[in-house]
Amino acid sequence: MAVNYVHNAAAAEAVVSEIAAAGGEALALEADVSDYAAGERLVEAVAERFGRLDILVNNAGITRDALLLRMKEQEWDEVLQTNLKGMFNCSRAAARIMVRQRSGRIINVASVAGISGNAGQANYAAAKAGVIGFTKVVAKELGSRGITVNAIAPGYITTDMTADLPEKLKAMVLERVPLGRFGEPEDVAQVALFLASPAAGYITGQTIVVDGGLTA
Numbered sequence: 001m002a003v004n005y006v007h008n009a010a011a012a013e014a015v016v017s018e019i020a021a022a023g024g025e026a027l028a029l030e031a032d033v034s035d036y037a038a039g040e041r042l043v044e045a046v047a048e049r050f051g052r053l054d055i056l057v058n059n060a061g062i063t064r065d066a067l068l069l070r071m072k073e074q075e076w077d078e079v080l081q082t083n084l085k086g087m088f089n090c091s092r093a094a095a096r097i098m099v100r101q102r103s104g105r106i107i108n109v110a111s112v113a114g115i116s117g118n119a120g121q122a123n124y125a126a127a128k129a130g131v132i133g134f135t136k137v138v139a140k141e142l143g144s145r146g147i148t149v150n151a152i153a154p155g156y157i158t159t160d161m162t163a164d165l166p167e168k169l170k171a172m173v174l175e176r177v178p179l180g181r182f183g184e185p186e187d188v189a190q191v192a193l194f195l196a197s198p199a200a201g202y203i204t205g206q207t208i209v210v211d212g213g214l215t216a
Contacts, residue, residue, distance in 0.1 A: 001026040002028075004031055036089045044093065053101075055106075057109070064123060088134065103146045105195065106142075107150055107192050109131075110152065112215050114126075132207050140205065149205065150203060150206050153210065156211070157187070
């Protein structure tokens with residue numbers, strides 16, 4: 001397994017250590033997936049190290065929130081480059097390998113913002129809606145080669161990205177979540193594990209929402 005990072009090498013190495021402690025083999029690789037060449041090099045390095053590539057999880061994401069009339073061009077571009085183009089960069093490189101293998105799983109992390117929208121997140125919602133559309137198209141293109149392509153759309157998950165949200169906003173969100181809590185990273189990880197498993201072999205082109213009922 002390869003763990004990609006851009007800035008936080010220590011966190012990536014901590015994940016590698018956890019995998020090793022559980023008996024697995026992993027390495028941390030630094031790559032800015034918003035750069036096409038960097039994404040290609042990342043995928044090629046993984047395939048060279050392990051001899052094949054079976055599962056790709058496109059999880060890179062950033063936010064640059066602002067209302068439309070206040071959003072700067074750079075804030076739009078940065079989010080689209082990482083959240084949407086980064087997925088394209090890695091998926092295209094991985095697909096070439098998976099097509100030769102005639103097998104593979106691509107799992108894209110979208111967001112409920114890409115389904116229902118979210119004020120102040122025109123860039124983020126547009127990118128995540130793009131992830132969902134991309135997932136459907138590529139599932140149709142690669143299905144005949146034994147490759148499944150699915151997306152996960154998390155709601156509010158306890159991560160570094162949501163840690164700095166104002167407490168008032170958190171309380172408002174919790175009022176709308178039937179399960180009455182924010183999700184945990186494990187809630188999303190379990191769905192990714194399912195989609196990567198043989199049990200999900202006949203599922204492709206789908207977006208599975210993990211939001212505690214927020215968008216129900």
